[in-house]
Amino acid sequence: MRVLVLCGVFLWAFGGAQERPIQWLQRAQQAESSLAVAGVRITEIRLGRSTQRIEERFWRQGMRAERIEILAPPARRGEVLIFRGERWVALHPERKEASELPPMPLQVVQLLQKAVELLRSGVLLSDPPTEATLLGRDCVVLRLRLASPYPPRSHPDEKRPLFPASVSLWIDKETGLVLKSDLVMRPNTPALYTEITRLELNPRLTPDLFTLPAGVVVRPLSGEYKTVEEAQRTVPFPIRTPSYLPQGTTLERVLVRRRPHEDIPIVILHYQASGTRFSVFQSQRKGNAKFPPHDRRPGRLNAYFWYDGDYRFGIVGGLPQSEIERIAKSMSR
Amino acid sequence: MSCTRYDRWMWDDLEGRLSAAQRQELAAHLQVCPRCQRQRDAVLATYRALHALPRRRAPQHVVQQVRTRLQEQPRPKAFLAGWKRVALVPVLGLVAAVVWWGWLSMNPDGEGSGFALKPSQSDENWVEIHEQLEIADWSPTANYFIKTGYTR
Numbered sequence: 001m002r003v004l005v006l007c008g009v010f011l012w013a014f015g016g017a018q019e020r021p022i023q024w025l026q027r028a029q030q031a032e033s034s035l036a037v038a039g040v041r042i043t044e045i046r047l048g049r050s051t052q053r054i055e056e057r058f059w060r061q062g063m064r065a066e067r068i069e070i071l072a073p074p075a076r077r078g079e080v081l082i083f084r085g086e087r088w089v090a091l092h093p094e095r096k097e098a099s100e101l102p103p104m105p106l107q108v109v110q111l112l113q114k115a116v117e118l119l120r121s122g123v124l125l126s127d128p129p130t131e132a133t134l135l136g137r138d139c140v141v142l143r144l145r146l147a148s149p150y151p152p153r154s155h156p157d158e159k160r161p162l163f164p165a166s167v168s169l170w171i172d173k174e175t176g177l178v179l180k181s182d183l184v185m186r187p188n189t190p191a192l193y194t195e196i197t198r199l200e201l202n203p204r205l206t207p208d209l210f211t212l213p214a215g216v217v218v219r220p221l222s223g224e225y226k227t228v229e230e231a232q233r234t235v236p237f238p239i240r241t242p243s244y245l246p247q248g249t250t251l252e253r254v255l256v257r258r259r260p261h262e263d264i265p266i267v268i269l270h271y272q273a274s275g276t277r278f279s280v281f282q283s284q285r286k287g288n289a290k291f292p293p294h295d296r297r298p299g300r301l302n303a304y305f306w307y308d309g310d311y312r313f314g315i316v317g318g319l320p321q322s323e324i325e326r327i328a329k330s331m332s333r
Numbered sequence: 334m335s336c337t338r339y340d341r342w343m344w345d346d347l348e349g350r351l352s353a354a355q356r357q358e359l360a361a362h363l364q365v366c367p368r369c370q371r372q373r374d375a376v377l378a379t380y381r382a383l384h385a386l387p388r389r390r391a392p393q394h395v396v397q398q399v400r401t402r403l404q405e406q407p408r409p410k411a412f413l414a415g416w417k418r419v420a421l422v423p424v425l426g427l428v429a430a431v432v433w434w435g436w437l438s439m440n441p442d443g444e445g446s447g448f449a450l451k452p453s454q455s456d457e458n459w460v461e462i463h464e465q466l467e468i469a470d471w472s473p474t475a476n477y478f479i480k481t482g483y484t485r
Contacts, residue, residue, distance in 0.1 A: 043475055045465070047465065050357040052360060074373055075346060081474065183471055190464040190465075268466075270466055317463060
């Protein structure tokens with residue numbers, strides 16, 4: 001009988017420990033979706049040795065509305081992002097114009113939702129929560145990681161969620177707000193770091209914070225398209241598409257990037273397939289280069305670059321190298 | 334690294350003439366160099382002030398006066414006039430051929446054929462763009478910066 005009671009206590013305690021990260025995540029989800037907050041935060045995009053640091057003021061009314069004002073870098077200071085009515089717009093006050101932006105996630109809400117789902121299904125694991133202090137507030141620190149951090153190499157059809165390899169969250173114990181987060185896409189590679197450096201709870205949020213000033217013209221953001229046909233209208237050369245794609249591949253978006261003082265853009269077909277993403281790059285230049293095709297494996301990404309006539313191509317992503325080269329071959333004319 | 338180079342880059346950055354790598358290098362330097370941070374603020378203030386100035390067309394009589402003065406200026410003596418200039422053509426052609434031959438010998442795979450970027454640099458840029466796109470989905474600000482980074 002005593003053994004049974006001990007076993008029961010052990011199972012209860014073990015089960016409770018497993019549940020707690022989920023409970024914290026749910027609480028954070030609730031807080032981020034409903035609370036009114038304002039403050040200053042820093043976002044860092046870390047790619048290899050380079051880091052881009054963005055400082056911004058923000059005002060958020062749960063999931064209903066958000067305003068972000070860029071403070072740094074200086075060249076972007078004054079630009080404003082406004083989320084209201086399910087859409088984001090970027091406002092340039094000096095030019096009295098705004099650009100409509102493609103659908104984007106609210107800060108951490110989508111991440112929390114996905115994390116709860118994956119933790120429940122066992123795809124995501126959590127280290128035992130620890131404690132820390134941020135802005136003088138007590139926080140619980142959750143460290144979540146994918147059970148299998150790398151995309152499948154040998155079985156491209158194997159399912160793997162589109163989620164960072166590891167996520168660390170500093171959740172305020174009192175309110176449930178996420179005060180700091182660190183996302184690592186693949187082990188030792190790009191990361192996204194966000195930290196609130198000033199926090200104001202229940203600020204007075206007037207409707208004009210989330211409203212475009214009168215007279216501002218809103219135009220669609222160029223450079224991002226749903227289909228190749230839409231993008232083709234803005235590109236001076238025929239966009240080539242692969243005739244082979246792994247099963248289950250979907251085209252997420254087509255990006256047209258223009259570098260300053262260059263007439264010919266780079267076209268990026270961004271695909272999602274079997275728990276990973278890959279990008280097909282193409283551009284056209286004058287002259288006819290003779291570089292041999294070559295592959296390159298930056299960390300856990302695979303890549304293949306080649307020329308075909310006056311086209312330059314590249315494929316970068318988490319697919320197996322053999323699949324990337326098969327896609328590359330299907331693009332030749 | 335000398336700050337002089339970054340002084341020039343600050344203006345190029347505002348005019349959108351820096352590559353992604355140069356922009357990142359400049360941003361990294363600005364984070365650690367207070368002198369350049371001050372310089373950057375001054376450059377930014379000057380840039381904005383210049384752009385805020387109203388643009389006015391010069392009166393027609395002033396334009397005409399300037400054109401007349403320019404025409405009145407004595408022309409400098411032409412360098413190598415007449416047959417000497419003609420004789421210079423084959424010499425310059427020979428020099429160009431030697432330079433081209435030297436360039437090819439250093440770049441056996443034809444790097445000089447009109448491409449602005451070395452393949453490795455272009456590869457790196459494309460890998461970096463893919464990595465940025467992977468990150469972009471998780472933050473609106475990062476998303477906005479990544480998608481507009483090439484247009485500013």
